[in-house]
Amino acid sequence: MSTYDKPLPELTEENRPFWDSLRERSTLSLQRCDACGHIRYPVGRVCPECLAPGATWTDVSGGGEVLSRIVFHQVYNQAFADDVPYNVVLVQLDEGPRMFSNVVGIPNDEVQVGLRVRLHCDPVTDEVTIPRFIPEEP
Known part of the structure; x- marks a missing residue:
C-alpha cells in the first residue's frame, strides 16, 4: 500500500x-x-439519549442522505493541498446518526443536499479504512 x-x-x-x-x-x-x-x-461510553453505559456494536446499512455540503477551495492543511477543491458533507444515516465525510466518484457540483448516498470504504493504510460515500444507484 502506498504512503498516506x-x-x-x-x-x-x-x-x-x-x-x-x-x-x-x-x-x-x-x-x-x-x-x-x-x-x-461518534463512539461514546454512555448513551446520549438515556445515559446508560452499555452498548453493542451493530452493523448498519451505510445508506443515507446528504444533509449539508461545502466545497473547500482553500488549503487549510498542507496534507490536503492536492485535493483542493474537495467536498465535505454531513450525511444523515438512515439509522439516525449523522456523519461528516466526503462524496467521491462525482464532480463536486453534483453533490447536493438531498442526494442519496451509500458507504464506500477507502483503504488508506493497512490499519485504517476511511468511510466515504458514493451516490446511491437509482
Missing part, C-alpha cells in the same frame, strides 16, 4: 470495532445502546 500522508484517526480499544468493521468487512458498525436501542455516532 494525511492525518489519521487514533485507534483505541474504544473505537477499534468501528475501524475494524470498515477494514475487515467494508461495513459500517455503530454502537446500539443496550438499554434504549439508540444508535450512536
